[in-house]
Amino acid sequence: MARITLDHIRHAYGIRPSAPNDYALREVNHEWSDGGAYALLGPSGCGKTTLLNIISGLLQPSEGRILFDGEDVTDLPTEARNIAQVFQFPVIYDTMTVYDNLAFPLRNRGVAESAVKRRVEEILEMTGLADRANRKARGLTADQKQKISLGRGLVRNDVNAILFDEPLTVIDPHMKWQLRSQLKKLHRQFGFTMVYVTHDQTEALTFADKVVVMYDGQIVQIGTPAELFETPRHTFVGYFIGSPGMNVLPMQVDGATAVIGGERIDLGFAPSPKVAAKLELGIRPEFVRIGREGHPVRIDKVEDIGRHKIVRATFAGQSVAAVMPEEDEVPADARIAFDPKAINIYADSWRVERGA
Amino acid sequence: MDKTWNNKAWFMVLPVLLLVAFSAVIPLMTVVNYSVQDTFGNNQFFWAGTDWFTQVLDSARFWDSLVRNLAFSAVILAIQIPLGIFIALNMPRHGLGVPVCLIFMALPLLIPWNVVGTIWQLLCRADIGLVGWGLTQLGFPFAYAADPVDAWVTIVVMDVWHWTSLVVLLCYAGLVSIPEAYYQAAKIDGASRLAVFRYIQLPKMKRVLLIAILLRFMDSFMIYTEPFVVTGGGPGSSTTFLSIDLVKMAVGQFDLGPAAAMSIVYFLIVLLLSWIFYTVMTQGDQA
Numbered sequence: 192m193a194r195i196t197l198d199h200i201r202h203a204y205g206i207r208p209s210a211p212n213d214y215a216l217r218e219v220n221h222e223w224s225d226g227g228a229y230a231l232l233g234p235s236g237c238g239k240t241t242l243l244n245i246i247s248g249l250l251q252p253s254e255g256r257i258l259f260d261g262e263d264v265t266d267l268p269t270e271a272r273n274i275a276q277v278f279q280f281p282v283i284y285d286t287m288t289v290y291d292n293l294a295f296p297l298r299n300r301g302v303a304e305s306a307v308k309r310r311v312e313e314i315l316e317m318t319g320l321a322d323r324a325n326r327k328a329r330g331l332t333a334d335q336k337q338k339i340s341l342g343r344g345l346v347r348n349d350v351n352a353i354l355f356d357e358p359l360t361v362i363d364p365h366m367k368w369q370l371r372s373q374l375k376k377l378h379r380q381f382g383f384t385m386v387y388v389t390h391d392q393t394e395a396l397t398f399a400d401k402v403v404v405m406y407d408g409q410i411v412q413i414g415t416p417a418e419l420f421e422t423p424r425h426t427f428v429g430y431f432i433g434s435p436g437m438n439v440l441p442m443q444v445d446g447a448t449a450v451i452g453g454e455r456i457d458l459g460f461a462p463s464p465k466v467a468a469k470l471e472l473g474i475r476p477e478f479v480r481i482g483r484e485g486h487p488v489r490i491d492k493v494e495d496i497g498r499h500k501i502v503r504a505t506f507a508g509q510s511v512a513a514v515m516p517e518e519d520e521v522p523a524d525a526r527i528a529f530d531p532k533a534i535n536i537y538a539d540s541w542r543v544e545r546g547a
Numbered sequence: 548m549d550k551t552w553n554n555k556a557w558f559m560v561l562p563v564l565l566l567v568a569f570s571a572v573i574p575l576m577t578v579v580n581y582s583v584q585d586t587f588g589n590n591q592f593f594w595a596g597t598d599w600f601t602q603v604l605d606s607a608r609f610w611d612s613l614v615r616n617l618a619f620s621a622v623i624l625a626i627q628i629p630l631g632i633f634i635a636l637n638m639p640r641h642g643l644g645v646p647v648c649l650i651f652m653a654l655p656l657l658i659p660w661n662v663v664g665t666i667w668q669l670l671c672r673a674d675i676g677l678v679g680w681g682l683t684q685l686g687f688p689f690a691y692a693a694d695p696v697d698a699w700v701t702i703v704v705m706d707v708w709h710w711t712s713l714v715v716l717l718c719y720a721g722l723v724s725i726p727e728a729y730y731q732a733a734k735i736d737g738a739s740r741l742a743v744f745r746y747i748q749l750p751k752m753k754r755v756l757l758i759a760i761l762l763r764f765m766d767s768f769m770i771y772t773e774p775f776v777v778t779g780g781g782p783g784s785s786t787t788f789l790s791i792d793l794v795k796m797a798v799g800q801f802d803l804g805p806a807a808a809m810s811i812v813y814f815l816i817v818l819l820l821s822w823i824f825y826t827v828m829t830q831g832d833q834a
Contacts, residue, residue: 249731270737282732284746295746299737343736 193259193351193384195223195246200255202241215241216252217408223352225260226382228375230399232389234431238408239388243354246386247274259351275344276354280361281336283328290315290324293342300347314342317377334366345377352384359394371398392432404428420475421533426540429473435501435512438479439537442472449534452507454486459531460545468538476501478533479513481521485528490521575814581807599808609809611784612792613816616768619703619788623767626707628760631714636748638719649719652712660709664776667705671777691778695785698778702786705773710763717759721752757828761821768817789813 202216216238223229231239244250246257248269256265264272284292293311302310315321318338323331328339337358344353359367375398378385389395395402396416404412404419404427411425412418423429423437430436443450447461449472456472481488481502491510492503495517502513506527515521536543582599584592603609638648655663673679673690682689691701725747733743749756771790774780780787780795787795793813797806 244731247731247735249734269731269734274735276731276735278728278732280726280728282728284750286746286750295738295742296736299739299742340732343732 194225194261195352195384196256196258196261197221197223197242197246198256198258200242200245200252200257202238202245202250202252202254214253214408216245219255219410221403221410221413223384223386225384228378228385228387228398228400230387230389230395230402231405232392232395232402232431233405234390237405239390239405240356242405243276243356243386243388246352247276247354248272249276273347273349273351274354275341275347275350275352276356277337277340277344277358279357281333281340283331283336283339285327285329287328288325289320289328289331289339292328292339293346296343296347310346310348314346317345318342333361334363334370337362337370341374345381350383352386355385355387355389357389358387359389359391367394374398392434396432404431406431422535422542423473424542426471426473426537429475429535433475433477435476435514437473437475437535438509438511440472440474440506440509440511442470444470444536449536451509454507456486456529456534457531458534458536462536462538462543462545469540471537471540473535473537473542474529474533476512476514478530479511480528480530481513481515481525482528483522483524483526485526488525488527490525493521578807578810581803582811585804595804599804600812602805603809603812608784608792609789609812612787612789615786616788619770620764620767622703623706623710624760624763626703627711627714627763628756630707631711631759632718632752632756634711634715635718635722636744638715640723649716652715652719655709655712656716658709660772661776663705663709664773667701667708667773668777671701693782695782698782698786701777702774705777706767706770709773710766714759714763717755718752721755722748725751753828757825760828761824764824765817765821768820 197219200216200219201214203214205213219242231242233239241250245252248264248267248271252265256263258264259272284295287295290311293314294307297307297310311324312321315324318341320335320338320342323335328336331339341353341358344350359370362370371394374385377383387395387398389398396419400415401413402416402419403410404425406425406427412423412428414422414424419428419432423432426437426439429439440451442456444458444462445455447458449456449458451472481490481504486506488511489505490502491505494501494503497517499517500515500519500521502515502521504511504513504525504527511527513527583595583597585595585598586592634652639645658666668676670676671679671689671691673683673688679689679691689697691697729747729751730743733747738746769790770788771794774786774788775791775794778786780791789809790813793806793809796802796809
């Protein structure tokens with residue numbers, strides 16, 4: 192168990208990076224507290240896996256330091272860092288039995304065979320693979336193999352943290368839920384620091400206490416699922432999280448009023464952003480009301496997805512999505528209204544604090 | 548799942564069947580035909596039964612050649628397989644080194660066999676060859692035409708030079724197909740270099756290694772051109788392998804019956820040994 196500190200970490204795969212775009216990881220300054228369950232969420236190529244490999248020591252960062260419990264481990268090799276990592280595709284040692292697979296990390300570290308037996312049996316019990324202990328690992332299903340990968344991490348009782356690199360990609364959907372809840376249970380039981388990389392927001396939001404959203408080589412927001420939903424710090428977080436994502440509408444500000452294509456929307460506060468900034472209004476579809484009150488709008492399409500309806504509309508020349516309860520009807524002369532409390536203002540894609 | 552039967556499929560495989568029939572089955576049957584009959588020319592044949600087989604199996608000449616052949620194959624496999632794996636493990640995985648290494652490795656494979664023989668014959672001659680003359684000058688008299696040990700060394704070294712690349716290329720192909728995550732997981736599990744080889748690289752190379760061993764066994768067991776060019780089977784009969792013996796018997800002495808019988812025995816031995824290799828190496832797969 193450890194607190195992991197990332198101190199000004201930057202990484203470039205090229206040899207001589209000069210422009211910010213040369214960096215796969217632009218600058219990451221963050222502390223993962225001991226025993227936390229974190230999800231690293233972001234689209235492909237945003238630097239999630241790079242960051243993960245830097246923590247585990249598979250990659251050496253171009254700049255910056257990594258500390259475990261305040262101790263600098265930047266130059267320590269992977270095997271000395273006591274990190275467990277589960278990869279996207281299950282890695283198992285084909286020729287070994289399930290038991291030997293789980294015993295492998297311990298035997299490599301010269302643990303006495305009696306201690307190996309005790310630990311491996313615990314893990315077999317925990318992962319529900321006890322009845323297959325003496326079978327060749329090769330014949331197992333993908334989720335069982337992934338359990339072995341995880342088990343090889345859990346079997347060492349000196350692990351500082353367990354890192355997951357999209358571990359459920361190859362798992363059937365109905366097994367995903369099961370594995371994820373098992374993971375949560377293990378986390379509650381043993382309190383490992385866990386970092387879970389994914390591009391699936393549902394996975395991130397259900398797994399983690401805190402979600403770290405990455406975009407274009409940097410961390411754009413760290414927060415609880417509720418924070419990411421209510422106050423996205425960056426427009427990217429707004430439309431990456433949520434289904435459908437946040438509506439982002441270019442606007443002008445006139446005091447405490449937003450002006451979008453001639454329509455005026457009361458903001459409830461007067462933002463004072465820098466001049467020349469690109470201003471946008473962000474609002475989640477859940478807080479957009481389609482009814483008989485508000486501004487004129489053209490309804491383009493209504494998607495009924497069972498639990499609720501998604502209304503696609505055009506407002507002042509911009510397309511807007513709204514979520515409506517299943518039982519509500521879209522009136523013939525529909526109008527649109529925005530919940531002022533749920534409006535976020537963005538200057539150059541970054542959120543402007545209220546009162547700022 | 549039920550298989551659907553489509554008789555058109557037979558039509559599709561017919562060309563291959565015909566090709567195999569003309570290239571393998573019919574010639575083989577001709578050999579079988581010769582092996583059980585005697586002929587004195589004029590296309591007259593007399594039934595000989597198993598006489599030729601008895602004669603071949605009773606002759607010391609056959610067994611000596613067979614033992615030499617088995618020894619040769621054993622030496623070749625014992626050198627080329629470990630050496631091939633070793634080179635493949637140390638070949639670069641990225642960058643400019645990859646094509647350079649691959650081209651150097653492929654070069655010996657592109658040279659016709661009799662040319663390889665000629666190259667090594669010239670190289671090893673004690674009077675003008677760089678290796679033969681050099682060794683002699685250094686105080687190691689080297690004469691492959693007179694000393695059986697020198698003859699064997701020449702042929703083994705030549706075959707290693709010629710064919711190790713094949714093992715290297717096959718193993719390299721197996722190695723580069725191993726996903727990076729395996730090496731990363733092994734690092735995290737604290738595996739030593741040896742453990743990585745034993746539990747990741749070797750199992751993943753198993754299939755190509757099987758092919759490499761089978762190919763190298765069959766080729767070395769049927770070796771003909773190179774020793775024929777270099778030593779002609781000598782000195783004495785020290786490098787007379789089955790194939791050389793067979794050609795001497797069939798073409799030199801024109802003993803078609805015994806030669807045909809020997810061909811069939813030879814063929815069956817190759818088949819049997821290949822089957823044993825294959826079975827031993829794949830038996831773990833079903834578990």
